[in-house]
Amino acid sequence: MKREERLNHILDLLANKGQIDVDEIVQQLGTSPATARRDLDSLAAASLLTRTHGGAVSNTVAYDLPSRYQREDHDEEKIQIAKVAAAMVGRDMVVGLSGGTTTKAIATELSLxxxxxxxxxxxxxxxVxxxxxxxxxxxxxxxxxxxVTGGVLNDRSYELVGPLAQSSLSKITMDLSFLGVNGLDPEDGLMVSDEMEAAVxxxxxxxATRSFVxxxxSKIGQRSFVILDRENLTGVITDQHISSEQRAALNAAGMPVTV
Known part of the structure; x- marks a missing residue:
């Protein structure tokens, strides 16, 4: 396996788990411990992770990994979710989209x-x-x-955040909005990894008159850094792999689920 492929695989593993050790890299990639350590050191030098004794932890407490390092997991599910969301959009509507791979898929569907x-x-x-x-x-x-809102560009997620982004959004109304999150829990609700992203x-x-996560x-039951206020949320759109227990719990928590 080439070095660039190894580095991308390591970042994929880290994005999924939040931490990784040398032994796991050796097992997953079939490389030597010395090579695994050198790869981790290279990624740490690029500020893409933080080295620990025997491994590394993710730097994503306050931001996402650059999208070029993100594997497009659950592509088919995201496409199906995007089709359902885009079908809700009619002519002359104003639609809000946050950043994220699923919302980008919605944008693609709308463009077609x-x-x-x-x-x-x-x-x-x-x-918007x-x-x-x-x-x-x-x-x-x-x-x-x-x-496009104003604001400061987060070059790791391609989103504009901060007071200018919040100010511009506070002065408009939307018919529909769709937003992606890093985690969704029936008790805690919607969660993302960045406090400024959460405010936007x-x-x-x-x-928005109606808003959907x-x-x-795969993100249902996952947790992240910042909990969002969901008081005006209309519902959740997800894929068919949601369990009946998860669906019942989200419905009971006031987050109606569309599959």
Whole structure:
């Protein structure tokens, strides 16, 4: 296995578990302990992880790993979730999208909706987002008006955050909003890894008539750093692998589930 492939695999393992040791790398990748240690040292030098005795821990307490290092796990589930979410969108709506792989999939679905295309020069959909990669994806669609929040760019998640992002969102209303999270728990609710991202996501919920968390079922029961206020959340859209117990618990907690 080439060095670049090893480094990406190590980051994948770390993104999934939050910590990793040399023995696990040796077992998973079939490399030597010395090579595993050198790889960890290289990633630590690039500030992509923090070395510990015998291994490493993730640096994602306050941010996500760069998307180029994220494996697109649960692709099919995310596509199906995106199709359901995009089908809720009608002409002349204002739709909010947070950053994330599932919300990016929603943006892709919206860009392919031929029924949203009107006569030349007519805008038929407005998308509000703090994710510059989503804005770039939609910018080539002349029938979609894209509003990008201000703010400071988090170069590890491609999201704009901070007071300017919050100020711009507080002055608009949306028909629908969709946001991704790092964890979803029936008791604690929605969780993300960054406190400034959380503040923006809360506004996407509060300023929309209807708001949905879009999350693949692998994140249900997972926890993250910051808990979001979910008072105005409409519901959760997830995939068919959610268990009946998880679905019942989320429904009972006031987060109706769409599968």
């Amino acid at each position: 909706r031929q029924d949203l295309v009107g006569e030349p020069g007519r805008v038929t959909l407005t998308v 987002t703090n994710a510059v990669n989503i804005a770039s994806l939609l910018a080539v669609r002349p029938h979609i008006r894209v509003m 996501n809360e506004l996407l919920i509060r300023q 879009v999350v693949d079922s």
